[in-house]
Amino acid sequence: xxxxSVLERIRDTGRAEAAAVVAEARKERERLLAEARAEGGRxxxxxxxxxxxxAERRRVQDLxxxxxxxxxxxxxxxxxxxRAVRERxxxxxATSGGTESLRKLLAKNAAEWRSGRVYANARDAAAVRGFVAxxxxxxxxxxxxxxxxxxxxxxxxxxxxDSILDDVWDDVVREVARTLxxxx
Numbered sequence: 001x002x003x004x005s006v007l008e009r010i011r012d013t014g015r016a017e018a019a020a021v022v023a024e025a026r027k028e029r030e031r032l033l034a035e036a037r038a039e040g041g042r043x044x045x046x047x048x049x050x051x052x053x054x055a056e057r058r059r060v061q062d063l064x065x066x067x068x069x070x071x072x073x074x075x076x077x078x079x080x081x082x083r084a085v086r087e088r089x090x091x092x093x094a095t096s097g098g099t100e101s102l103r104k105l106l107a108k109n110a111a112e113w114r115s116g117r118v119y120a121n122a123r124d125a126a127a128v129r130g131f132v133a134x135x136x137x138x139x140x141x142x143x144x145x146x147x148x149x150x151x152x153x154x155x156x157x158x159x160x161x162d163s164i165l166d167d168v169w170d171d172v173v174r175e176v177a178r179t180l181x182x183x184x
Contacts, residue, residue: 078181085176086169093161094143099127105146105159106131112148112157119147121160 102124106113117137120128124144129136140147142160149156 078177081180082173082176085180086165089165090143090162093165096144098144099124102127102144102146103131109148109157109159112150113146116151117149119149120145 102120106118106128113132113135116135118128118132118135119137119140121142121144122139124146125136125139128146137149140160142162143165145160145162145164147156147158147160
């Protein structure tokens, strides 16, 4: 066997070993790439799930915020309507020339004003003076009605339409709201 054949065998063995190393490296590279792809897929799926959860949370928050804003708008509109209704009632009370109402109010409370003083608004002063004569004490700023004061001035009975409306309004505002906006 000559040197040439030994060299050829060494070369063939080196080539075979190099091919085996290259094949093993390719297998390792494919394994590493597969792991990286799997990890990348898992991370992508995780990020997508997190993004979907975050988007859903944001959607729910935005929806809740929008519902709250809508409720605020509706409540503000309802409050404005109630304010307008109250103002309309005040205007009607102010323009109602009800001497009959005043007479009934004074008749019901005759015991209080006979020994005291009676006040009314300027518009109703003449009518009230006609009913109570010398017990009439002057005018007050109000929509209508009367204020009855004891003779010694220690006590006042406020029967003005303003104060009656204030007392009644709190009691009937729910009924007014139910009438205006019945629940479905």
